[in-house]
Amino acid sequence: MSSVFLRFSVGFHAARRSVRGVGCLRDKRLWGNFGPQVTAGALQQTPGRTYATNIKAQDSTTVKKFDAEDENEILEKIKNIFAEEERSGHVVPVFKKALLHGNKVAIKDQINEYTYHRLYAAAKRLSAQISNLCGSGSNARVTFLCPNDALYPVVQWACWFSGQVAVPLSTRHPTELLKYFVKDSESTLLITTPEYEAVMKPISEALQKVLIVIDHTFIPEIDAQSFILDPKNENVVRMAGQWNIEGVLSADFYGKSDAMILYTSGTTGNPKGVVLSHKNVNAQVNCLTDAWQFSSKDCLLHVLPLNHVHGCVNALMCPLSVGGKLIMQDHFDSHNVWSALLGINTPTKDRVNMFMGVPTIYNFLIDEYDKIFAKNSRMVEYIQNHCEKNIRLMISGSAPLPNTVFSRWYDISGHRLLERYGMTEIGMALSNPYVEDKVRQRKPGTVGLPLPGVEIRIADGDNKTLFTCKGEGNKGFWAKDEQPVYTKKPDSKSEPIIGELQVKGPNVFKEYYNRPEETKKEFIDGYFKTGDIACYDDGSIKIMGRSNVDIIKSGGFKISALEIETHILEHPSIKDVAVVGIPDDTWGERIAAIAVLRPNFELDLETLKVFCTDRVGKYAVPSVLKIIDEMPRNAMGKINKRDVIRLYFGQPQKQEAATSKATDPASENKSTKSTSSSEPTDNESKKSTTTATTEKKS
Template sequence: MLRVVVRRTQLYSLHYLHLLPHCQPSVKWFRRSLVSTTTPILPVFKQAERFKDNIALSDQHGEHTYEQIHRLSGHLAWLIQNILGEDTTQERIAFLCPNDVSYIISQWATWMAGHIAVPLYPRHPAPELEYFVRDSRAAVIITTSEYAPKVKQILSGQQVIVLEEFFFKPSTEDESTLPAQYGRDPHFYTLSDAMILYTSGTTGPPKGVLLNHSNVQSQVSCLHQAWGWTQRDTLLHCLPLHHTHGIVNALLCPLYLGARVVMLPSFSPAEVWSHLLALNAPVEARVSLFMAVPTMYVKLLEEYHASLAKTSRTKEYVRSVCTQNVRLMISGSAALPESVLTSWQEATGHVLLERYGMTEIGMALSNPLKGTRHPGSVGTPLPGVEVRIVKFLPGQEDYQLLCEGSSTGTKVVPGSENEPGELLVRGPNVFKEYWCRPHATMDEFTHDGWFKTGDTAIYKEGSYRILGRTSVDIIKSGGFKISALDVEKQLLTHPNISDVAVVGVPDLTWGQKVAAVIVWHGEEQLDPMALREWGKERMPHYKVPSEVVQVKDSLPRNNMGKVNKKQLLLDFFKDPHSPS
């Protein structure tokens, strides 16, 4: 057996285009609405009208007020309506923008014009972006000059708006013809859809999660209540802007109530520390909230020990500034190792607040803003969210209820104390449907309307704990949910790989790292660098195995031809039950 360890690399791949669903408007998914349709929904840009002179965003280009962003978004919305027709609504508008003001302008303009936002991630390869654009049936793609060449690779008849060309070329339009008020009637948003966020493709091709404006407002308002947001807050943003964490938690939450966002172009440990310590920031721009995934906290601790913890005096300075200026630090998207929580508390004085959520539901559970935060716990249900822990009966739709909870408390069925089961969620935060996939939507809900998260949970000592994915084929690495089956399928397209099994190995930095046991039949020796080059156009970087074990003949299988992946972990990977 040859063991080859490959460092975590930037590899991309996706060949899902032939699997695009055919939308059938006649096939609809119905479930009982938990949202009142009598109360008008006010999208974020409507809220922004109250905070005109406040600084909404500080980015690499400077400071931007709510009024400036609102006005530019209105101009872009006017252009979108000119392209698609003023009376046309609910078309999909995809946008590929950097982490700066262009993203917010594109998002707000899409909603002002009455359409559905489809945010794209610049680091995704062209085939994956093309899949998202085609699957969503986007009518327009908004981008910047930086990403315009990438957009050209994925076009299939869409109109393209390059923001610099629109905003900075001499205008031939009379500004007096522009509308004085931007956006549709408030009742329009009560009944309309807001955005499509794509899952990581853990059970096949990525699915578009369709959220309506009521879902978005519910997700934002419950976090406002739970985490004590105020207009005085300043949030440091360094997250990707194609997932719930970066979009709802870290962007819409502050912008809904007039707070300030300091946005970095990308995550940089040194830059994050510079902002947390307020080295160059005026008093009004000092960070009061910070959110990150566990992997980021590991990298920040590495930077802390390398650059900031050289003397007891600098250690005390870091701890003092963080406790005085920052009121809340949050970790999510993956399990937080207790050692990281402890080390972060020692460095900053903050006990990280852990919470639980996913693309389909936003946030569902959270540790308390004030009160004891237990390591490994994700707290209790957020306001407006209901949860259940259940055991499904084999071969049936029915389930056995173990416990049921809301923000007011949890009731455990007698005899089911400390018993694990699958976590179910219900509430106005839960998504509307999977885009153009009514049957997939139905599969993810119980017969009585609860969303099946696929996570195993337990209610113990007054709080909920997530024990892991119900399926061994789901890997959570660096905040991403990854389908082992999808990675296997891509690796099997390599001419020299005849069999493969992909597993998640516990890892302190990534939560789990993607590992593969490969049957290699090539005449030449397996070359990790060559494999990396081969994979650059095939898999997103987070799906690429960071550790590879090569075997000569075959994988161990049972009488049914199945690989026991739990046994593989024991046989091929050192101490798989403990983080490395």
């Protein structure tokens, strides 16, 4: 099969008018009034060429506006349809819920603002193209690389609209890793945007995959007076006296199908595809919207990467599932975030009341605050008053939140960060309370109790149950404001209970893609083994650390040390290497490489960083290099990395180990050389997450 490139947009820029080849097919069942899609015949044209479909936006002047009675009648009937589907155990994906919020603005990004109606129409249009290429409801994998803007949900929704499995990629991954994800997921189709076409096109050519390129002009202009449920828009149809959603697959399909594959680093060194079904995603979204009380009034500032649960599920799907609004910035910038949080030069309708980040982001925001605001007493007072009055919730996730950051942010904003815990495989499992009272408190360093619908247990080394607990919606720990104060700590014990945290519930992933044996060994008695050690004490759970030191948490990522070691060993100077995480207040952990060189070879940190940058993501490049004569191994040839950290970097809890000024007990040994860089790595979220959410000072 030859690779084919397709470019879709509503209007063409001048540079695209020379694009050749148009394939047209009108299928009104899928398209409604939105016209053409590419035919199989068009795909057989010259390989390597970019094809365009000249699609005109719907002429809104032809659409008759319903009166209020008509609108309310159809809206109530669609709500009843969704409610009945959920009562029957089916799933209502987030893109279908967009029908309930038509002309409300869903997303404002760097380009424009987009209503739910416009996003739905664009997703519906793209889904027809996807169905034509993959087959409707075929559960084919569709890999896509999009920036942090409105095009991401358009592509995600289009995959689900068509009945495919969405596989989002990160813009920070190197080409070889992107190619690995496409191959490992056995993707049928690739989708990207113009800014990443140069990255994805060589991959599509190498792997002989069709590549679709779309830009913001693909999202149609729709008159604000056009009702999304007006039958003229062909989103709903009346048959035998009943209203039905037009062009979507059955509720039964979504209840039995997969939604996403998210990649996460594993201890084997190769990233594994975590398969989340629509039921998994639905459970993850519902437990958070319930526990954290999302509503259509929320406006969330989004700066997180969208290939992780934190950015994709928590920060994107949760607000969109209830009709909320997102202000999407394409990357984190401390100045821009402060401007948005404080509503500087921002219309009232775009002022945010929620924010999600990783601990590293909060560190940068605190640094910016100290540089710009801290010496101005009026600004200090204004910032705290503004945040207390206008911001409902702030979330920090993907790594443990240092107590110093928790306390400092409370002093700055009047908000107490609510930490939570989750992983790619389970979504969010534990959370500190949204509502605080005399018993329910957000304690620094703890992650609360199970979210609604999630069951956990703490087990000893023999998998004997030491403690169990299950979260219930609107009860006990998760009771709403208007209910009686929660006064009893569940299963309170006088002594702390310590063991491995294990999780069970509809939120837990289906499988690792094409890895049945690895999937099987991660479960016991129906529980997923997180590999993290937890302590239950005084009505709350604290994560003590990982049972596997080969996973490093840095800047929100969960990184496989073994994968980095594999690449470093390709360097001609390296004979042996161990990669470890050393504590750091800003990044959580910094990545350190302890290496044995081949005879007569030399290596410095900058050389190693350049070598690694082409092979791993920037966030996985070591910032510390220590050269030693011989790697300490046991009689079985294994390295005890905990001993290595103690030997070469002192006590693990000492931050100094992460800097070039580290107090190194081995530094007097002339055979050991240490090089360190203070340059930060990228800060995003990955597999394991401990999130913090803020609310007003009490």
